[in-house]
Amino acid sequence: MKRVLFLLLFSAAVLVLAMSEGAKVTTSNLRLTQIAGHELFVLKDCTQCHTLAAKTEGERTPVPNKRDDAWFKEHVSTESTLVLAEAKSKGKKRRILKKELVALSDFLFESSVNEKTQVKALASNVRQGAYLGYQNNCIGCHKIAGGGKEIGPELTHVADKRGDRKWLIKNLKNPLQFAPESPMPAFEGKLSKEEMGKIADYLLTLRK
Ligand code: HEC
Ligand code: HEC
Numbered sequence: 001m002k003r004v005l006f007l008l009l010f011s012a013a014v015l016v017l018a019m020s021e022g023a024k025v026t027t028s029n030l031r032l033t034q035i036a037g038h039e040l041f042v043l044k045d046c047t048q049c050h051t052l053a054a055k056t057e058g059e060r061t062p063v064p065n066k067r068d069d070a071w072f073k074e075h076v077s078t079e080s081t082l083v084l085a086e087a088k089s090k091g092k093k094r095r096i097l098k099k100e101l102v103a104l105s106d107f108l109f110e111s112s113v114n115e116k117t118q119v120k121a122l123a124s125n126v127r128q129g130a131y132l133g134y135q136n137n138c139i140g141c142h143k144i145a146g147g148g149k150e151i152g153p154e155l156t157h158v159a160d161k162r163g164d165r166k167w168l169i170k171n172l173k174n175p176l177q178f179a180p181e182s183p184m185p186a187f188e189g190k191l192s193k194e195e196m197g198k199i200a201d202y203l204l205t206l207r208k
């Protein structure tokens with residue numbers, strides 16, 4: 001009987017530890033494009049022929065060298081013609097592919113081994129939230145870990161200031177309610193509630 005009680009207490013302690021460990025996740029060292037690049041590598045089916053491991057796995061080969069920009073662009077466009085961000089016009093389509101090349105390249109060739117491991121280990125809601133943030137161009141106005149522009153405030157440690165998930169979602173829905181002059185787009189109607197929730201989950205990992 002005592003033994004059972006001990007086991008129960010022990011499992012409870014392990015669970016509490018695991019949960020507090022999960023709560024401590026931070027991505028404030030990662031550029032949004034590094035996380036998005038990982039998503040693209042999977043979504044664009046690069047994994048059909050390639051592996052992220054340093055060694056060959058079965059039929060698939062690793063991708064250690066970019067060779068050069070022109071070669072990489074050509075290879076990605078021929079092997080994966082899938083353009084994932086929504087294209088609103090023909091001209092834009094090409095720009096979106098360029099954006100995808102930047103993210104793929106940032107993840108594959110500018111990230112350290114530790115950063116890659118960190119990205120791969122992220123919870124799926126956080127990874128998807130970051131990918132949605134990348135698709136909706138948050139870094140067109142916000143800086144995160146040295147990447148992006150500074151039209152709006154830097155978001156690298158935004159969770160230390162804005163740690164409230166509900167506030168983050170409200171602000172995404174309609175920024176004008178908090179900053180009447182805001183150039184930030186209202187995402188209500190463009191993104192689902194679930195998608196805004198995932199972006200908020202990602203933002204909450206941006207802290208010291
Ligand atoms: C249908 C299979 C296929 C798909 C899909 C594919 N590749 Fe490749 N990739 C290859 C082959 C084959 C080579 C070797 C080509 C050569 O040696 O000229 C290669 C080479 C590469 C290299 C150069 C590796 C080196 O060390 O020289 C990179 C980088 C690369 N691919 C990235 C990607 C990315 C990113 C994607 C997804 C957008 C992708 N590939 C999709 C087949 C594929
Ligand atoms: C066109 C520029 C623009 C875009 C795009 C944009 N924002 Fe903003 N954002 C701003 C500005 C400017 C502010 C400063 C407050 C204000 O005026 O709304 C802001 C404020 C914020 C804040 C509050 C920051 C703080 O320190 O109080 C958060 C969080 C935020 N944005 C997240 C996002 C996310 C996530 C995205 C992408 C889904 C995004 N923003 C896209 C311009 C933008």
